[in-house]
Amino acid sequence: MLQKLACLLLFISALSQAQQLPEHSPVPGGVAIIDVTEYMPFYEASFNDNPVFIFESEGKTTAIVGLPLNTSPGSVGGTLRLKQTNGDVFVAIPVEDKQYREQRLTITNDRQVNPNQEDLERIRGESAQMSTAFSSWSEPEEPVTFFNVPTVGITSSSFGFRRFFNDQPRNPHSGMDIAADEGTPIYAPAAGIIVDTGNYFFNGNTIILDHGYGLITLYCHMNEIDVEVGRQVEAGEQIGKVGQTGRVTGPHLHWSVNLNKVRVDPALFID
Numbered sequence: 392m393l394q395k396l397a398c399l400l401l402f403i404s405a406l407s408q409a410q411q412l413p414e415h416s417p418v419p420g421g422v423a424i425i426d427v428t429e430y431m432p433f434y435e436a437s438f439n440d441n442p443v444f445i446f447e448s449e450g451k452t453t454a455i456v457g458l459p460l461n462t463s464p465g466s467v468g469g470t471l472r473l474k475q476t477n478g479d480v481f482v483a484i485p486v487e488d489k490q491y492r493e494q495r496l497t498i499t500n501d502r503q504v505n506p507n508q509e510d511l512e513r514i515r516g517e518s519a520q521m522s523t524a525f526s527s528w529s530e531p532e533e534p535v536t537f538f539n540v541p542t543v544g545i546t547s548s549s550f551g552f553r554r555f556f557n558d559q560p561r562n563p564h565s566g567m568d569i570a571a572d573e574g575t576p577i578y579a580p581a582a583g584i585i586v587d588t589g590n591y592f593f594n595g596n597t598i599i600l601d602h603g604y605g606l607i608t609l610y611c612h613m614n615e616i617d618v619e620v621g622r623q624v625e626a627g628e629q630i631g632k633v634g635q636t637g638r639v640t641g642p643h644l645h646w647s648v649n650l651n652k653v654r655v656d657p658a659l660f661i662d
């Protein structure tokens with residue numbers, strides 16, 4: 392059994408040699424890359440009760456942990472929990488402060504800023520459906536730890552911006568906006584499985600793509616969706632086209648990255 396496990400680890404390690412990891416950025420909304428080799432063997436890793444991405448490479452075991460935007464900075468910003476056969480080990484994650492910029496946007500359709508009762512019911516249902524998709528967990532043989540940019544355009548808004556719509560405070564920006572002409576192709580930034588598609592109130596035409604081990608990406612405001620739920624896509628495969636469906640001020644791709652059920656900064660996963 393142990394030999395089998397060792398073989399498997401060697402196999403994973405051979406596959407992932409020199410594989411690029413996300414940038415270590417232990418801030419609210421960032422990603423902490425933590426060497427946990429000294430705590431091996433452990434059979435489960437979690438952060439805020441959600442399973443954590445554990446990556447094996449060249450004899451080193453690394454936890455890739457998404458830190459929520461509402462994390463309080465400090466020497467113990469969060470705690471990684473590792474389950475060993477004879478008990479749990481808790482690893483403190485120091486978190487540094489980060490001040491995100493403010494962004495003010497004008498939306499002409501007021502219902503997209505102040506939804507009515509009917510809209511609110513729709514939004515609740517959609518948010519439950521998306522939250523189920525974000526709970527997906529798959530374990531591909533080749534772990535994805537890095538992305539290609541999913542479309543060609545200009546970054547028009549970054550992750551974490553403190554947002555005001557028509558001068559009213561709303562949730563911080565949960566992804567990266569790439570402005571491009573309507574119809575510009577959107578490509579899978581890495582291999583994965585399509586776990587949700589739909590037309591949502593705020594997000595417009597949307598795809599959710601599961602890359603494995605809790606790493607899940609979201610594509611919004613598309614004019615066209617080219618894939619269906621359950622489809623395995625390869626890196627570089629076209630999944631849709633840029634549009635301006637949902638709450639937008641112009642055509643763009645809103646791209647979010649989720650890790651252990653936390654929205655993190657997509658910029659940490661690309662060159």
Ligand SMILES: [Zn+2]
Pocket residue numbers: 548564565566567568644645646
């Ligand atoms: Zn956006």
